[in-house]
Structure formats: C-alpha cells, structure tokens
Amino acid sequence: MIPAVSAAGIHKRFGSTHALRGVELNLLPGRCLGLVGRNGAGKSTLVSILSGIVPPDAGAVRFDGQPAPSLGDVAAWRARIATVFQHSMVVPGLTVAENVFLGRQPRRGPGPLGLVDWRRMRAQARTIMADWGFDVAADTPCGSLTVEQRQVVEITRALAAGTRCLLLDEPTAALERGGVRRLFDRVRQLREAGVAILYISHHLEEVFEICTDVAVLRDGELVLAAPMTEVGKEDLVTAMVGSPERAGPAAPAPPPAPSRPRDPGGTQAPDLVVSSVTAATAGTLLSGVSLTVRGGERVGLTGLRGSGATTLARIVAGAAAPDAGEVRLDDRLIRPGDRAAALRAGIGYIPEDRQAEGFVPLLGAAENITMTITERISRAGLVGPKRREQRAAPLARRLSLVSAGLGQPVRELSGGNQQKVTVARALASDPALIVAITPTRGVDVASKELLLAELDRITRQTGASLLLASDELDDLVICDRVLVLVRGEIFTEFTEPPFDREALIAATEGLGVR
Amino acid sequence: MSEIKDNLAALTADVESALTRRRSRSAAAISWLREAALLPVLVVLIVVGAVLNSHFLTVSNLTGIGQQISALGVVVVGESLILLIGGMDLSLEATYGLAPMVAAWLIVPAASFGAGTMLNPYLGILILLAVGVAVGFANGLLIVKGRLNGFIVTLGMTILLAGIQDGIVKGQSPFGLPGPFGYLGSADVGAIPVSLIVAALIFVVAGLFLRYHRLGRAIYAIGGNREAARAAGIKVNRVRIGVYVAGSVLAAIGGLMEAGRVSSVASTQGYGEGIIFAVFAAAVIGGVSLQGGRGNMVGAASGVILLGVVQNILDLENAPNYWIDAIDGAVILVALILARVIGGEASAE
Numbered sequence: 086m087i088p089a090v091s092a093a094g095i096h097k098r099f100g101s102t103h104a105l106r107g108v109e110l111n112l113l114p115g116r117c118l119g120l121v122g123r124n125g126a127g128k129s130t131l132v133s134i135l136s137g138i139v140p141p142d143a144g145a146v147r148f149d150g151q152p153a154p155s156l157g158d159v160a161a162w163r164a165r166i167a168t169v170f171q172h173s174m175v176v177p178g179l180t181v182a183e184n185v186f187l188g189r190q191p192r193r194g195p196g197p198l199g200l201v202d203w204r205r206m207r208a209q210a211r212t213i214m215a216d217w218g219f220d221v222a223a224d225t226p227c228g229s230l231t232v233e234q235r236q237v238v239e240i241t242r243a244l245a246a247g248t249r250c251l252l253l254d255e256p257t258a259a260l261e262r263g264g265v266r267r268l269f270d271r272v273r274q275l276r277e278a279g280v281a282i283l284y285i286s287h288h289l290e291e292v293f294e295i296c297t298d299v300a301v302l303r304d305g306e307l308v309l310a311a312p313m314t315e316v317g318k319e320d321l322v323t324a325m326v327g328s329p330e331r332a333g334p335a336a337p338a339p340p341p342a343p344s345r346p347r348d349p350g351g352t353q354a355p356d357l358v359v360s361s362v363t364a365a366t367a368g369t370l371l372s373g374v375s376l377t378v379r380g381g382e383r384v385g386l387t388g389l390r391g392s393g394a395t396t397l398a399r400i401v402a403g404a405a406a407p408d409a410g411e412v413r414l415d416d417r418l419i420r421p422g423d424r425a426a427a428l429r430a431g432i433g434y435i436p437e438d439r440q441a442e443g444f445v446p447l448l449g450a451a452e453n454i455t456m457t458i459t460e461r462i463s464r465a466g467l468v469g470p471k472r473r474e475q476r477a478a479p480l481a482r483r484l485s486l487v488s489a490g491l492g493q494p495v496r497e498l499s500g501g502n503q504q505k506v507t508v509a510r511a512l513a514s515d516p517a518l519i520v521a522i523t524p525t526r527g528v529d530v531a532s533k534e535l536l537l538a539e540l541d542r543i544t545r546q547t548g549a550s551l552l553l554a555s556d557e558l559d560d561l562v563i564c565d566r567v568l569v570l571v572r573g574e575i576f577t578e579f580t581e582p583p584f585d586r587e588a589l590i591a592a593t594e595g596l597g598v599r
Numbered sequence: 600m601s602e603i604k605d606n607l608a609a610l611t612a613d614v615e616s617a618l619t620r621r622r623s624r625s626a627a628a629i630s631w632l633r634e635a636a637l638l639p640v641l642v643v644l645i646v647v648g649a650v651l652n653s654h655f656l657t658v659s660n661l662t663g664i665g666q667q668i669s670a671l672g673v674v675v676v677g678e679s680l681i682l683l684i685g686g687m688d689l690s691l692e693a694t695y696g697l698a699p700m701v702a703a704w705l706i707v708p709a710a711s712f713g714a715g716t717m718l719n720p721y722l723g724i725l726i727l728l729a730v731g732v733a734v735g736f737a738n739g740l741l742i743v744k745g746r747l748n749g750f751i752v753t754l755g756m757t758i759l760l761a762g763i764q765d766g767i768v769k770g771q772s773p774f775g776l777p778g779p780f781g782y783l784g785s786a787d788v789g790a791i792p793v794s795l796i797v798a799a800l801i802f803v804v805a806g807l808f809l810r811y812h813r814l815g816r817a818i819y820a821i822g823g824n825r826e827a828a829r830a831a832g833i834k835v836n837r838v839r840i841g842v843y844v845a846g847s848v849l850a851a852i853g854g855l856m857e858a859g860r861v862s863s864v865a866s867t868q869g870y871g872e873g874i875i876f877a878v879f880a881a882a883v884i885g886g887v888s889l890q891g892g893r894g895n896m897v898g899a900a901s902g903v904i905l906l907g908v909v910q911n912i913l914d915l916e917n918a919p920n921y922w923i924d925a926i927d928g929a930v931i932l933v934a935l936i937l938a939r940v941i942g943g944e945a946s947a948e
Contacts, residue, residue: 428831445820467813
C-alpha cells in the first residue's frame with residue numbers, strides 16, 4: 086500500500102539542538118499511528134514539518150508517493166494533510182460554515198469578482214457534517230462552541246478540503262471524559278473510512294485504546310515503531326525514558342536526604358494547608374485537590390501538561406485564584422488570587438514563564454531582585470540604586486549571577502542569568518514557603534545544578550518549606566516527597582527518595598499502582 | 600579536582616562579566632545620548648529663532664514662552680505618568696477645561712457668568728482639585744476594575760466632561776477671576792512667572808519621585824511588565840488607579856494655570872482647543888514610550904520646551920493664521936522623525 090504520508094530521513098536543527106535525527110515515518114490509509122515521547126523529544130518539530138510549517142534540514146516528505154508541495158503553498162498542503170492543534174485554530178467571530186470553508190468559500194460568478202455563495206456554503210457544510218454524523222449547527226458562531234465542538238469544526242474543515250490525512254496533536258488535552266469518548270468514536274469512524282491518522286498524546290492509555298500502531302520519539306530519534314498489538318506498556322515507557330542504566334534513580338546525584346539538620350535557631354516554618362481547591366482554566370481542570378506541606382518540608386508536584394500541577398502551584402502562590410477551596414499558611418487564610426497578600430504572608434514565588442512573570446526587562450538586575458522587598462528597604466518610600474544593589478549583591482553572588490554590574494537591564498542578560506534574577510527575586514523576601522514552578526527550565530546544565538543546589542541549601546539553612554512543581558524529573562531530586570497529578574487529581578504519592586524515574590513517568594501517564 | 604573546576608568556573612565568570620561590562624558601558628553612553636536626543640534640535644531651533652527675530656532671545660520673550668508652556672507642561676507630566684504605567688488618557692484635556700470651569704463658575708458673580716454661589720476662591724481651588732480626583736478615579740475604576748479599554752473610556756469621558764463644561768455655563772466664559780484663583784497663572788516673582796516656577800518644580804519632583812520613590816519604581820515595573828510586577832507582590836491595580844488620579848489632578852492644575860493666564864475660563868479651554876495632541880506629541884517626542892515602561896521627565900520637559908519654542912517662533916514671524924495648524928503638525932512630525940533618528944529604534948514608539 087502506498088503511504089498517505091511518508092517522511093524519510095528527516096533532520097532538523099535549531100541552533101545547537103539537534104531536534105530530529107533521521108526520522109522515518111509512514112502513515113497508512115485506514116491506520117492510526119500513535120506518536121509518543123517525553124517533552125522535548127521532537128514531537129512538535131515533527132508535526133511542524135509534516136504540516137509544512139517549517140522545512141526539514143534534510144530528508145523529504147511525500148504524499149501518496151508524490152513529493153510534497155513547496156513550503157509556501159498552504160492550500161496544497163492543506164489538501165494533503167490537516168493538523169488539529171492543541172490550541173484551537175477556528176476564528177471565533179465567524180460561523181461554523183465560514184470556518185469550514187475559510188479561504189475557499191464557494192463563489193457565485195467567475196474570477197476575483199465572484200461573491201460568496203452563502204446558501205451553498207451553509208448547505209455544503211451541513212452535508213459534510215451529516216455525512217460524518219457530526220452534530221454542530223452550520224450557522225452557529227464558533228465563539229459560542231465548546232472546545233469539543235471546535236475540534237469537530239476543525240476536523241470537518243479538513244474533510245471538506247478533501248484531506249485524507251489528519252494529525253491530531255494532543256486532542257484530548259482540553260476535553261472532559263465524555264468528550265474523549267466521542268472523539269474516539271469519531272477517530273475510529275474516520276479510520277474505517279480510510280483516513281490516515283497521526284495521533285499525538287501524552288496519555289499512553291489513550292494510545293493503547295485508539296491506535297493501531299505506535300512510534301516512540303526520544304531525543305529526536307525514532308526508537309520504536311511497531312503495531313500496537315506487539316508492544317506492552319512497559320516497552321513504551323522504557324523506550325520513552327531510554328536505556329535501563331538511565332532509567333535508574335533520578336539523576337543527578339541526589340544529595341543525602343535523611344536526617345536533615347534544621348535551622349539551629351529552631352524557628353519552625355509554618356504548615357501550608359491547601360483544601361479542596363477547584364479550578365477550571367484553559368486546558369486544566371483541578372477538582373477538589375487537598376494537600377499539606379509541613380513546615381520545612383520540600384514537596385514536589387509533577388504531572389503532564391494540563392494535569393493541574395502548575396495551576397495548583399500558582400494558586401498557592403496567589404498568582405491565580407481558584408474557583409473554590411482555600412489556601413492557609415500557619416492557619417491563616419491567604420486571600421485567593423492576591424499575590425501581594427501571599428508575599429506578605431511569607432510565600433516566595435518563582436513563576437513558570439520568566440519572560441511573562443519573572444522580571445521587568447528594561448529594569449536592572451538589582452531592581453528586579455529587590456522588587457519583592459521595596460517596602461522593607463525604602464526609607465519614607467525612597468530607595469536609591471545603591472541601596473538596592475547592596476541588598477541584591479549577596480543573592481547575586483550566591484547564585485553566581487553574571488552581569489555587567491547589577492544595574493544592567495535584565496533584558497541584556499542570558500536566559501540562564503535571567504532565571505537567576507527570577508529566583509533571587511523570590512529568595513530576597515526570606516520566604517517561609519517557596520513556590521517554584523519549573524525553576525530550571527531553559528537554563529544550561531551547570532546553572533541547573535547550581536539553582537537546584539541553592540534551593541536545597543536555602544531550604545535547609547532557613548528551614549523554609551518548598552513546593553516545587555515541575556515536569557522535569559531532575560528537579561524533583563531535592564524533594565522529600567512527590568505528588569503526581571493526573572487530570573486534575575492527585576493520582577499517587579512517592580514518599581521515599583530517591584524516586585524511581587520509571588515509576589514516576591508511568592504515574593504521570595496515569596499508569597501504575599495508586 | 601573540584602577546586603580546579605571551581606577556579607575554572609570563576610575564571611569564566613570573570614571573563615564573561617568583563618565582556619558584558621564593556622558592552623554595557625557603551626549601552627549606558629547610548630542611553631544618555633537618547634535622553635539628550637532633543638538637545639541638538641533645541642539648540643538649532645534657538646539659533647534659528649535668534650537669527651529670524653532679534654526679539655527672540657530677550658528675557659521678556661523667554662519668560663513669555665515659559666508662561667505659555669507651563670500649563671501644557673504640567674499636563675504632560677500627568678500624561679507621562681499614565682503612559683509610563685502602560686495606560687493612556689485622552690480625557691486630560693477635558694479635565695484641564697472642566698476643573699477650572701466648575702471652580703470659576705462657583706466663585707465668580709452671576710454677572711460674570713457664574714452660578715451665583717460666589718464661593719471663596721480658596722474653596723474654588725479645592726473644588727478644582729476634587730474634580731481632578733473624581734475624574735481620575737472614575738477613569739481608573741472603569742479601566743482597571745472594569746477592564747475596559749483605556750482609549751475608549753477616556754474618549755467617552757472627554758466628550759462627557761467637555762459637554763458638562765459647556766452645559767453649566769451655557770457656552771459662556773466666566774471672567775473676572777478673583778486674585779487667589781488667578782494667582783498661579785498670572786503672578787510673577789521678579790521677572791519669572793509663578794506658573795513657570797511651579798511647573799518646573801512639578802517636573803523636578805515628578806522626576807525624583809519616579810527615580811527614587813518605590814511607587815515611582817513600581818510605575819516603571821508595571822509599565823515594563825505588568826505580570827512580573829504582580830508576581831513580585833506589587834499592588835498593580837492600586838498603583839494604576841492612583842496614577843490615573845494623579846494624572847487628572849495635574850491636568851486640573853494645568854487648567855488652573857491657563858485660566859489664570861487668560862483671566863477667564865473659555866468654554867473651549869482644553870477639549871475645544873484640542874490640546875491633547877500637543878500633550879501626546881510633547882511626551883512622545885521627549886522619549887516617553889506609548890508602550891509603557893520607558894521614558895523620563897528630562898525627556899518630557901525637553902519635548903514641551905521644543906513645542907513651545909516652535910510655537911513662539913511661528914508667532915514672532917507672524918506666520919499666516921490660516922496655515923498655523925498645518926505648520927504645527929508638520930513640525931511635530933519632523934520632531935518625531937528626528938527623535939527617532941537620533942534616539943534609535945526604541946525611541947518615539
């Protein structure tokens with residue numbers, strides 16, 4: 086059988102990272118190929134190349150045995166392959182029919198003067214929907230549709246263009262259970278009608294349920310490709326994590342955990358109590374999560390994107406407000422969604438996205454670092470650059486911040502040093518509880534180790550507690566226990582470091598013992 | 600072994616920091632140049648003015664310029680604060696008219712188109728300030744708490760306020776402002792107008808406040824990255840509302856100066872004259888970014904002076920009346936282009 090899509094010898098580099106190394110992939114009509122791999126394995130890059138968004142450095146994509154259209158010819162690509170992205174690509178202000186025929190509306194009259202034939206457009210949209218048994222009214226504005234219905238619109242758009250190959254990129258990430266069921270029905274129906282499907286997911290159980298074949302990407306290489314019937318869950322997890330020696334206890338060398346000497350002064354950090362927190366944001370649902378972090382304890386939160394680990398940490402830090410539930414530190418209620426109140430209560434915050442929340446790019450390093458303590462260091466509200474630099478200098482030294490003086494705008498610093506500024510800003514307020522979200526994201530290995538060692542040391546020295554949300558397992562090494570979230574609920578808990586890497590990964594996928 | 604590693608790391612850090620330091624020193628020089636970007640333009644303009652008209656460089660003409668631009672300058676300080684925090688306020692021009700109008704209406708006799716209440720002029724000044732606070736607070740609440748778009752809120756507010764300004768006096772212009780009320784705009788200390796001294800003080804205080812007060816720094820932080828400021832525990836919404844209030848109060852004070860200078864409140868003062876364009880032009884020419892987070896009072900002041908000097912040269916040269924607006928607009932555009940050319944990519948945004 087001629088593959089609907091075949092990718093051969095695909096290489097792609099971004100600067101110094103080799104994102105894809107010679108990937109071979111075939112999508113056959115009537116088959117559904119599951120593509121799995123950890124974050125950064127190269128899945129998104131492969132999707133971009135197959136959808137004609139970025140060109141490969143080497144290798145070729147072919148459709149039905151024909152060479153792929155040139156990169157700029159969007160219409161030709163769309164007729165061959167259609168991608169349903171994680172983030173909806175429908176135009177909210179337009180109706181379902183308009184979105185289905187976006188850019189290629191049926192016309193009345195010839196050439197550029199042809200007017201849109203509204204009646205025919207609606208009728209055709211209805212026909213396609215009816216043919217596939219989709220139930221969305223053609224003249225509804227897309228803005229009022231549910232996430233699931235928007236997905237249907239996107240699939241319909243692809244089918245209307247004559248596409249017989251679909252890429253579904255994490256299609257269940259924002260769906261609730263019923264929606265997932267119906268999506269699976271649709272995928273099966275499409276498959277049986279001869280559509281070729283590439284199904285990308287973090288959830289292995291979904292892949293087992295819906296896919297006929299599976300491929301695993303690791304570090305840009307395709308390490309496993311087989312029919313679904315020939316592999317087990319263990320095989321997949323092993324393939325995703327890597328060779329057995331790398332799957333051992335989480336690297337790098339864990340610091341000696343037991344019998345931690347606490348602050349000699351004996352000041353005990355207060356307990357954090359989170360009760361029944363519920364929140365619904367784009368792509369995440371938290372349903373009644375409760376947890377306690379004892380004074381001085383270091384607790385890790387991990388989970389896949391959309392599992393709620395990050396949202397939960399943001400809520401604790403006061404950076405986001407829950408729909409229901411409460412956060413108490415030292416038995417005092419923290420006003421929900423009030424970052425300033427959380428700071429006053431003693432909660433330091435290292436945000437996930439440093440560009441968005443970590444620093445003010447035009448202001449200097451010292452000013453950014455002391456931004457959490459301006460009230461403390463100002464006299465009658467006044468504070469000069471010298472005083473700021475005095476306060477910032479010890480922290481900057483401690484984190485080996487490299488800058489041309491602490492007045493240098495943070496915009497001019499490297500990513501790793503920007504992250505150090507973000508971390509220093511959180512530590513400056515001498516917090517009783519540090520909430521850190523992926524504190525080592527996008528920094529080089531040396532800075533990564535330094536930041537983790539420093540978080541470890543500071544919590545030991547000051548007796549501060551730590552709530553560390555991260556999907557990088559290496560970050561969790563400094564934690565005393567780790568909670569794994571799956572789909573907005575605490576799935577399981579690991580209480581004894583060092584944590585087993587493979588078991589952690591399996592747990593984030595919703596596998597393993599509860 | 601680990602010692603060697605440490606030493607090596609320290610050495611690399613030293614080299615890197617030396618390199619970045621050199622880079623940053625040149626960056627600092629460039630940023631100083633940007634602050635002074637308008638200086639050469641001003642010098643050229645003054646030379647041009649002096650050559651064209653022998654009266655230009657006299658004390659009386661220069662103080663005249665000073666008096667003319669001080670009212671505008673105070674409004675520019677207000678608008679700059681709002682721009683720095685990442686907002687915008689079109690209604691400052693209407694507050695500039697309405698606040699003195701309400702006060703004048705309540706203090707002058709009915710024969711001078713007052714309401715007949717004949718309030719004490721000092722009370723009038725308090726009322727003027729109160730109008731400023733009220734308008735700024737309303738804007739701030741609508742924009743910050745109501746999450747409405749600042750452009751459209753303040754546009755609507757402009758029309759509303761200007762309408763009230765016209766309505767309460769039925770299109771008349773109250774005149775015969777009592778001494779204390781007109782003092783700020785009309786009195787002199789020696790040869791120097793009080794309004795110029797006060798405006799200069801406001802610039803200096805605002806400049807120092809922005810540089811050394813933690814709320815001033817919070818304004819830069821919020822304008823530079825609102826979410827980062829929030830994450831650092833700055834009370835973003837409170838500061839933003841406060842800045843809208845401060846901006847409106849400054850506009851009211853500017854209006855008081857203008858009323859004193861012409862010793863009446865015209866029903867067209869502010870909105871009717873369309874001063875908001877000059878306000879924005881002065882701020883932007885002076886390097887205050889419309890994107891927020893960038894700019895300072897030195898720049899804003901030089902923008903104001905530049906506009907004032909140009910206006911004065913046109914007046915002295917008896918530029919044809921019907922063409923004044925066109926020349927004015929052309930000058931603003933040229934000044935913007937010059938500021939961009941001299942100040943580089945980041946300026947005049």
